[in-house]
Amino acid sequence: MERGASSRRLFAKAIAILALSAAPRVCAIDASNRYASPRNAERAIRSSTELIVLHTTEAAARGSLNKLSERGECHFCVTEDGSVYRIVDRDREAFHAGRSMWKGKDDVDKFSIGIECVGYHDKSMPLVQLKAIAKLVSELQSMYGLGDDKVVCHSHVAYGAPNKWQKRKHRGRKRCGMLFAMPSVRRVLGLSSRPAYDPDTRAGRLVVGDAYLAKVLYGNVDTWRSVYPASAAKKTVPGSAKTRAARKATPTGAKKKTASALRLPPRSIAELKARGYKVRGRVSKGVTASQLVGKKWNDPDTYYTIRDKVIPGNIINPARIEVGMCVWTR
Structure with missing residues (x-):
């Protein structure tokens, strides 16, 4: 009897161990499944995870979430209010990187996690959104x-095929997620390092196709330094005891200075008008931006608008100043 009971206990224990090992891992990440992709079941399990790739949707939240879900184009999406949505299971492949390469390995989808962030590569993001991205990435x-230098933006890994303008495969196919390479933004995300150089252009597998982008990814270009000062990275949660204590201890003048430093640039024509900006003219075939505003054409307080997009003068690519753009200054 004792021997039989012991055998049954061992058998039951073995079954329990097998059941636990076969059970899916519990995801500790706090994310909504509202936009979980119907493509999940058909996606392969990744064999490795070597990078976290940050994207910008270049479109508004609702349309982006529907598209991402329908096509299974990322693992998570973070909206402007800090909400996090799970799209594809984090251990499966999501089709987010397209034509891509890193360290000689093609198809970055096979070894990375993709996070789409609602917003634009050339516009600032709300701090609440950046804090949510920081928490998710961490x-x-x-x-x-993964170390901090393994957190890259889409433009780090995307590359273009040869075409009539560029005879070789080249880095610079798109600027998606470009702002996440800038030191001030990475500081808010809690990232202390980034890739020091492009391993594929250095090895000659690709050539540089966008010189400005290369300066952003690996140089000293940081157009959001004034928007996200060092204090932004240390900002505490509103309503917390620490925040209330700091508020009591901070003089009114200092509070105004901090609020001014964290003030985001205009993001719409209505905001431009409300802040006192005026149209100085429209770019045309015979009229350049420098003719309209002189040396201020690339000033951080000069803005270009077209198709409801607002682009600061200090980050606009001169080659992309197009006919029809309005130039605004104060």
Whole structure:
């Protein structure tokens, strides 16, 4: 009897161990499944996770979420209010990177996690959104053992095929997620390092196709330094005891200075008008931006608008100043 009972206990224990090992891992990430992709079941399990790739949707939240879900184009999406949505299971492949390469390995989808962030590569993001991205990235880094330099933006890994303008395969196919390479933004995200150079252009596998982008990714270009000062990275949660104590201890003048430093640039024509900006003219075939505003054409307080987009003068690519753009100054 004792021998039979012991055998049954061992058998039951073995079954329990097998059941636990077969069970899916519980995802500790706090994310909504509202836009979970119907493509999940058909996506392969990734064999490795070597990068976290940050994207910008270049479109508004609702349309982006519907598209991302329908096509299974990322693992998570973070909206402007800080909400996080799970799209594709984090251990499966999401089709987010397109034509891509990193360290000689093609198809970055096969070894990376993709996070879409609602917004634009050339516009600032609300701090609440950046804080949500920071929390998500930190959790994923812990899960997969990834250092800060393994958190890249889409433009780090995307590359273009040869074409009539560029005879070779080239880095610079798109500027998606470009702002996430800038030191001030990475500081808010809690990232202390970034890739020091492009391993594929250095090895001659690709050539540089966008010189300005290369300066953003690996140089000293940081157009959001004044928007996200060092204090932004240390900002505490509103309503917390620490925040209330700091508020009592901070003189009124200092509070005004901090609020001014964190003030985001105009993001719409209505905001431009409200802040006192005026149209100085429209770019045409015979009229350039420098003819309209002189040396201020690339000033951070000069803005270009077209198709409801607002682009600061200090980050606009001169080659992309197009006919029809309105130039605004104060």
